[in-house]
Amino acid sequence: MLELQNIEKAYGPARVLDxxxxxxxxxxxxxxxxxxxxxxxxxxxxxxxLVRPDAGLVAVNGDPLKAFTPRAAREAGVEIVTQExxxxxxxxxxxxxxxxxxxVAVGSVQRSKHARQRFAEVCExxxxxxxxxxxxxxxxxxxxxILEVLRCLIRRPKVLILDEPTSSLDEERAHRxxxxxxRLSDAGTTVLFISHFLNExxxxxxxxxxLRDGRLISSGPTEExxxxxxxxxxxxxxxxxxxxxxxxxxxxxxTVLEANDIWWGSAVRGVSLHVRRGEIVGLAGLIGAxxxxxxxxxxxxxxxxxxxxxxxxxxxxxPRNPRRAISAGLVMVPEDRKQQGLVLGRSVAENLALSxxxxxxxxxxxxxxxxxxxxxxxxxRADIRPASPAAVVGELSGGxxxxxxxxxxxxxxxxILIVDEPTRGxxxxxxxxxxxxxxxxxxxGVGVLLISSExxxxxxxxxxxxxxxxxxxxxxxxxxxSERERIMTAxxxxxxxxxxE
Amino acid sequence: MSDVTAPEQPQEVTxxxxxxxxxxxxxxxxxxxxxxxxxxxxxAPSFRTSGxxxxxxxxxxxxxxxxxxxxxxxxxxxFDLSQGSVYAFCAILxxxxxxxxxxxxxxxIAVLAGLGLGAINGAIIALGRVNSFIATLATxxxxxxxxxxxxxxxxxTTSNQNFMVMNNTYGLTVxxxxxxxxxxxxxxxxxxxxxxxxxxxxxxxxxxARLSGINISFYRIAVFSISGACAGAAGIIAASQAGSADSSxxxxxxxxxxxxxxxxxxxxxxxxxxxxxxxxxxxxxxLINNGxxxxxxxxxxxxxxxxxxxxxxxxxDQLLRRRRT
Ligand SMILES: Nc1ncnc2c1ncn2[C@@H]1O[C@H](COP(=O)(O)OP(=O)(O)OP(=O)(O)O)[C@@H](O)[C@H]1O
Ligand SMILES: [Mg+2]
Numbered sequence: 064m065l066e067l068q069n070i071e072k073a074y075g076p077a078r079v080l081d082x083x084x085x086x087x088x089x090x091x092x093x094x095x096x097x098x099x100x101x102x103x104x105x106x107x108x109x110x111x112x113l114v115r116p117d118a119g120l121v122a123v124n125g126d127p128l129k130a131f132t133p134r135a136a137r138e139a140g141v142e143i144v145t146q147e148x149x150x151x152x153x154x155x156x157x158x159x160x161x162x163x164x165x166x167v168a169v170g171s172v173q174r175s176k177h178a179r180q181r182f183a184e185v186c187e188x189x190x191x192x193x194x195x196x197x198x199x200x201x202x203x204x205x206x207x208x209i210l211e212v213l214r215c216l217i218r219r220p221k222v223l224i225l226d227e228p229t230s231s232l233d234e235e236r237a238h239r240x241x242x243x244x245x246r247l248s249d250a251g252t253t254v255l256f257i258s259h260f261l262n263e264x265x266x267x268x269x270x271x272x273x274l275r276d277g278r279l280i281s282s283g284p285t286e287e288x289x290x291x292x293x294x295x296x297x298x299x300x301x302x303x304x305x306x307x308x309x310x311x312x313x314x315x316x317x318t319v320l321e322a323n324d325i326w327w328g329s330a331v332r333g334v335s336l337h338v339r340r341g342e343i344v345g346l347a348g349l350i351g352a353x354x355x356x357x358x359x360x361x362x363x364x365x366x367x368x369x370x371x372x373x374x375x376x377x378x379x380x381x382p383r384n385p386r387r388a389i390s391a392g393l394v395m396v397p398e399d400r401k402q403q404g405l406v407l408g409r410s411v412a413e414n415l416a417l418s419x420x421x422x423x424x425x426x427x428x429x430x431x432x433x434x435x436x437x438x439x440x441x442x443x444r445a446d447i448r449p450a451s452p453a454a455v456v457g458e459l460s461g462g463x464x465x466x467x468x469x470x471x472x473x474x475x476x477x478x479i480l481i482v483d484e485p486t487r488g489x490x491x492x493x494x495x496x497x498x499x500x501x502x503x504x505x506x507x508g509v510g511v512l513l514i515s516s517e518x519x520x521x522x523x524x525x526x527x528x529x530x531x532x533x534x535x536x537x538x539x540x541x542x543x544x545s546e547r548e549r550i551m552t553a554x555x556x557x558x559x560x561x562x563x564e
Numbered sequence: 565m566s567d568v569t570a571p572e573q574p575q576e577v578t579x580x581x582x583x584x585x586x587x588x589x590x591x592x593x594x595x596x597x598x599x600x601x602x603x604x605x606x607x608a609p610s611f612r613t614s615g616x617x618x619x620x621x622x623x624x625x626x627x628x629x630x631x632x633x634x635x636x637x638x639x640x641x642x643f644d645l646s647q648g649s650v651y652a653f654c655a656i657l658x659x660x661x662x663x664x665x666x667x668x669x670x671x672x673i674a675v676l677a678g679l680g681l682g683a684i685n686g687a688i689i690a691l692g693r694v695n696s697f698i699a700t701l702a703t704x705x706x707x708x709x710x711x712x713x714x715x716x717x718x719x720x721t722t723s724n725q726n727f728m729v730m731n732n733t734y735g736l737t738v739x740x741x742x743x744x745x746x747x748x749x750x751x752x753x754x755x756x757x758x759x760x761x762x763x764x765x766x767x768x769x770x771x772x773a774r775l776s777g778i779n780i781s782f783y784r785i786a787v788f789s790i791s792g793a794c795a796g797a798a799g800i801i802a803a804s805q806a807g808s809a810d811s812s813x814x815x816x817x818x819x820x821x822x823x824x825x826x827x828x829x830x831x832x833x834x835x836x837x838x839x840x841x842x843x844x845x846x847x848x849x850x851l852i853n854n855g856x857x858x859x860x861x862x863x864x865x866x867x868x869x870x871x872x873x874x875x876x877x878x879x880x881d882q883l884l885r886r887r888r889t
Contacts, residue, residue, distance in 0.1 A: 364775050389777035403775055406768035408835045417765055418776035427758045434761075471776075 064088055065110060065141070065222045065253050070119035072105055072277075074458070077449065079105050080116070081277045087222070087270070092248045093255045094268035094285070098297055098490040099462025100448050102277040103257045104146050107224045110255075111143035112136030123222055140221030144211045144228055146257075146461050146488065147401055152200035156193050157182060160214045185216050189243050191236075204231045204399060205350040212240070223247060225256040227461070229263060230488045233350040233516045235555075241267045259462075259490050261290045273297055298492050306498065306523030309542070310506050312341035319510040320393065320479045322361055323379065325370035330356040332534040333370075338479060338510040343501065345525030345542060346514045348554050353534035354514045355398055358481045361512075362388040362395040364403075375478045389418065392478030396469055396485060398514070404468045407457030411447065412438035414456050415471050441470040446496060462489040469497060473504065480504055481512040486520065498524060518547065532556050593829045596877050597844055600851050608858035616854070618736050624850035625743035626651075626798040630817055631824035631842040632750045633794025638825055639754065640787045641767035641834030642696035646685055647795040647821055648814030649707035654678045655799035655809035656711050659720040659727075667726045675796045681707055682792015686785030696788075704818070711811040721808040728807050739801045746794065751839035763787060768835030824849055827877045848877060 065087040072080040080102045087093040097103050108114040110121055115131040122128065123139040136143075150159045160182055161172045172178050179195060186192040191209045199207060208231050215223055225244075229237040244267065248254045258264050264271060265285060272282040273296040280296045294302050320338040325331055330353045338344045346354040360367040363382030371379035374391040382388060385395075397403035405414055412434040435452035442450050445466040447459070456467055465488055472480065482501065486494045501524060505511050515521050521528055525542040530553040538553035540546040604611045611617075630647050637644045658674040665673060681703075688699045733741060754760040762783055765773040774780050795817070803809040821842075822832075828845030830837030852873055856866050 362775075385775050386777040386779060395775070397775060402769075403771050406765045406772055406835065408768045409764055413761055413764065416761065417773070417778075428756055429758045429761050430756055 064124050065255060066120070066122040066125075067106065067110055068120040068122075070106060070109055070121075071117045072102075072109065072114065073117055079277050080109075082119075083274065083277070083279050085272055085279070085282065087253050087255045089221075089251050089253045090248055091253070091269045092244055092267055093253070094264040094271045095255065095257045095274065096259075096261075096264060096271060096293060096297055097274035099466075099488075099493055100460040101274040101297075101490075103274055104226050104460065106274070107143060107226055107255065107257065108145070110136070110222075111141050111224055113143070113145070137218070141224065142215035142218055142220035142222070143224040144208075144215055144226060146226040148204075148207050148211060150199045150207055150210050150214075152198075154199060155195065156197050156199060156202070156210055157195040159199050159210055160195075160217055162214070164217065181217065182213075185213055189213070189216055190239055191243070203351050205233060205236055208232060209236070212243075220252065222253040222255065225254075227257050227259065227488055229258060229260065231350075231484075234518065235349065237263070259488065259494070261293055261491065264293070265290065275299060294491055297490065302492055302495065307502060309343075309524070309526060310341075310502070311526060312339055312505070316340040316342065317376065318373075319375050320361070320512070321373040321379075322357075323371045323373075325357060325360050325372070326368045327353075327356055327360050327365055328368070330534050331360060331367070334531075334534070334536055335370075336529055336536065338512055340510055341505050341508050342527065343505045343511040343513055343525045343542075345521035345528040346512065346531060347518065347521055347528050347550050348531030350516060352531040352554070354531050355483050356534075357531070358395055358483055358512065358514060359397075361481060362393055364395065364397070389475065392476075393481070394418070394472045394475055394477040394479070395481040396472045396483060398483035398487070400464055400468045400487075404471075405456050405464060407455075409456060410435075410453050411442065411456055411459070411467055412452035414467055415441055415452075415474055418471055418475050437474075441474055445470045445500070446493065462493055465489050466493060466497070469500065473500065477509060479510040479512070481514070483514045484516065485513070486515075486517070518550065521550075522547065530554050592883075593827070593841065593844055593848075593877060597848055597851075600848060600855075604851060604855050604858070608855070611854070611858055614735065616858070618740065620847075620850055620854050621740040621743070622737045623853070624846050625737075625739040626801050627817065627820050627824060627849070628743045628843060628846040629746050629794050629798040629801070630821035631828075631846045632747050632839050633791035634818075634821035635825045635828075635830050635837055635839050635842040636750060636754060636763060636787050637696070637791045638822070638830050638832060639767050639834060639837045640763040640783060641770065642689065642784070642787070643822065644682075644685065644700050644788060644791040644795075645697065645818045646681070646700040646704035646707055647791060648817035648819075649704040649711065650678050650681045650792050650795040651799035651802070651814035651817050652809065652811050653681065653707050653711040653714075653799070654796035655803035655813060656715055656720045656811065658800045659722050659803050659807075659809050660714065662722050662724050662727050667724065670727075671800050674800050675793055678796020678799070679789050679793040682789040682795070683785055685792065686788030689788065690781035690784035696784075700788075708811055715811060717811075719808050719810040723807075727804055739805065742797065742801065746797065747839060747843050750790070750794075754839050759783075759786070764835055766834075820849070823874060827874050845877075848873070 067083065067085040070080050070083045083106055095103050105114060109116045112128065112131050112133045112135055120127055123141060128139055129135045155173060157178060158172050161178055182195055193206055193210060199210060202210065208228065228240060232240060244254050268285045271285050271288055273280040273293065275297060316339045318337045319340050323335050325334045334357050348354050356365060359365040360382060361372055363384045366383060367381065372382055373379045374388065374393045377391055401407065415438045416429065416434045438452035442452060447463050447466045456464060469485055486497050489497060501511055513521065513525055522542055522544050528540050528542050528550060529536055530538040530550055532554055540549055634644060634647065654674040654677055657677055658670045661670040661673055685700055685703055688694055689696045754763065762778050765778060766780055766783055770780060802813060824845035825842045826832055827848055828841030830841050852870055856863055
């Protein structure tokens with residue numbers, strides 16, 4: 064049982080949590096909902112001893128935590144999977160899983176039979192397995208998420224907290240994780256999770272707590288809620304989450320991006336496709352199907368082994384570095400905002416200005432005031448909160464960081480926009496806003512290539528959907544809801560649903 | 565529980581948050597500087613004389629110039645440990661060339677040599693993908709070797725009177741003015757230009773910077789060239805003040821420059837800092853030095869005090885930064 068009583072927290076003058084009380088019982092899956100910046104992550108970090116509250120009490124099974132340190136929380140049986148990945152990239156899966164664990168007193172975890180056995184047991188129990196000797200940095204973002212879950216489970220927690228655990232998983236892995244949570248909960252673990260997927264919350268959770276602006280809005284059984292009632296509580300008004308009808312590009316719209324037989328290692332195997340002006344092309348597939356790698360090849364973030372790209376009617380080129388693509392009008396919003404997207408220690412204004420074409424040369428003046436003025440416009444359009452251009456990006460909530468990332472690239476005025484998981488971790492309202500931004504960009508003539516693990520998002524936005532499997536294009540369909548089954552079948556291949564890759 | 569339009573509220577208060585926090589962050593080290601200044605002014609009457617104050621600026625000009633260059637490298641996520649060797653090399657070069665090329669010619673060639681050595685560092689780091697700490701540690705030996713070779717292990721001297729530009733102009737020495745000019749120039753470069761923004765981005769997150777279309781190799785080479793040129797300029801000043809130079813003169817410079825930046829509050833992790841911080845840091849270190857002389861303290865303890873004050877300054881800065889979280 065996890066109890067949080069009257070938790071208060073402020074960062075400087077900004078009140079983040081204002082007397083929040085929450086009770087999560089064993090045998091019950093407890094979901095926490097709220098807009099971006101509502102204070103959800105801060106709340107669960109306090110429960111796990113990662114952040115010290117200004118006031119309030121945290122108790123596990125009735126015993127208050129001795130101190131607000133990760134160690135005290137861990138000793139009390141609380142484990143957390145944080146929103147941002149925290150594995151050590153250069154070390155192996157095993158070393159990461161046993162980081163700070165006492166299983167091996169001296170010597171290498173890698174060589175400990177006991178550690179390996181324990182790891183195998185946990186993998187077996189939870190239905191996810193990872194190669195113990197793989198280097199964490201080489202794993203896909205989904206596998207790194209699974210790694211974090213394994214790292215918690217190895218300690219057999221009494222309270223397991225997961226902050227947006229499914230945001231970087233594909234539908235199949237997300238489903239397996241939900242099954243796992245149910246099993247843990249039935250076995251008596253207290254499970255608390257944060258999610259922006261309302262259907263997931265309604266399906267999985269027994270109890271749901273809604274926060275808004277750091278205050279508790281409601282806490283009650285999930286049966287009493289509907290998607291609409293939850294949205295109303297989260298944003299304080301009703302909101303349509305339906306996709307607007309698509310504007311089709313004119314039939315004679317010219318091709319703005321043409322990829323020809325792109326190869327990259329074993330991840331991308333001879334992919335060709337084209338995007339027309341004003342068209343949104345969706346890339347469907349499982350995580351690890353090579354969609355992100357393909358996109359990285361297009362902009363030159365990775366150098367393809369073979370193949371050419373034609374940007375905006377230019378000559379076919381072999382992409383070498385992102386600079387060339389950007390100046391030709393091809394930009395990519397990367398999937399990993401923390402590693403690849405943002406300079407976390409700098410301000411919103413500076414991040415927004417980062418990728419603007421370097422027209423005035425290196426010595427061009429970039430006065431902070433002018434950057435901030437330029438940023439205000441985007442802050443308003445993308446509804447970035449807090450609405451301060453000088454705010455340090457690393458201190459924004461996850462969803463707001465995502466909005467900064469997207470705005471940064473839209474601010475360059477691209478001709479072709481590649482977006483890789485653009486709504487990862489954003490709340491319902493912001494998600495609708497981002498969808499609107501993408502649809503608008505397309506309507507104004509930008510060619511959009513959309514990678515998403517959410518089939519709904521692809522079906523709702525894309526005019527055409529290209530399906531990837533194991534680095535190859537296996538199917539191409541119209542973006543119609545009726546194509547759902549066909550896309551799934553193509554993505555999973557002949558082996559059918561449930562098979563792991 | 566029932567306020568319906570709540571999301572609008574916090575936006576009204578927050579816009580001033582960033583700048584205000586920045587102001588308190590800045591304060592720490594400046595308060596420390598003013599503290600030392602006041603303490604010395606009270607304890608040693610001779611401290612306040614204009615002669616002593618201008619002497620302080622003159623004394624610190626060499627490490628100050630080096631520290632300004634070091635700040636740019638540190639902000640961009642690197643270290644330049646070869647500054648001391650470049651300093652010695654350029655000092656020797658200027659002394660040796662003054663016969664043939666005259667004072668101005670010797671100075672220009674020596675600064676260009678510093679720039680060139682820095683560019684070599686930058687090229688090794690950017691194109692060879694070598695960690696800057698290791699690369700400049702290695703080149704610091706190589707460059708020092710060059711310096712020893714051209715003097716054949718001797719002290720290079722000159723009797724050219726014009727070479728010793730010690731004369732005061734508007735109350736400060738030429739060296740001091742050069743230092744001030746470089747500090748202002750690099751300060752503007754880092755804080756107000758696109759180039760400067762790029763350095764912060766590279767230091768903060770190199771991968772994000774690369775994907776944003778920033779030419780990282782160019783920036784690395786440029787920043788190490790600037791660092792080398794700064795070390796060269798500092799070396800020339802040292803040579804001109806002494807009228808001689810040998811290969812041992814720069815042995816402490818690189819670490820002193822890094823220490824100045826760090827004391828001033830430049831983050832060694834990269835991505836944070838400013839040139840004025842390096843100036844404040846260098847000034848604090850110089851004041852400690854000056855205090856020992858004026859107060860007739862036993863110089864044996866100077867290094868200990870020096871180290872402790874560095875810790876104190878950094879600790880105080882950390883404390884002020886942490887308080888807001
Ligand atoms: N270290 C920090 N310094 C200053 N402000 C912070 C810090 N961490 C969080 N905040 C602020 O606290 C508020 C709540 O952040 P939190 O991360 O808890 O939101 P969240 O509900 O998890 O949002 P999301 O759904 O986007 O992840 C935000 O306004 C954020 O800017
Ligand atoms: Mg969060």
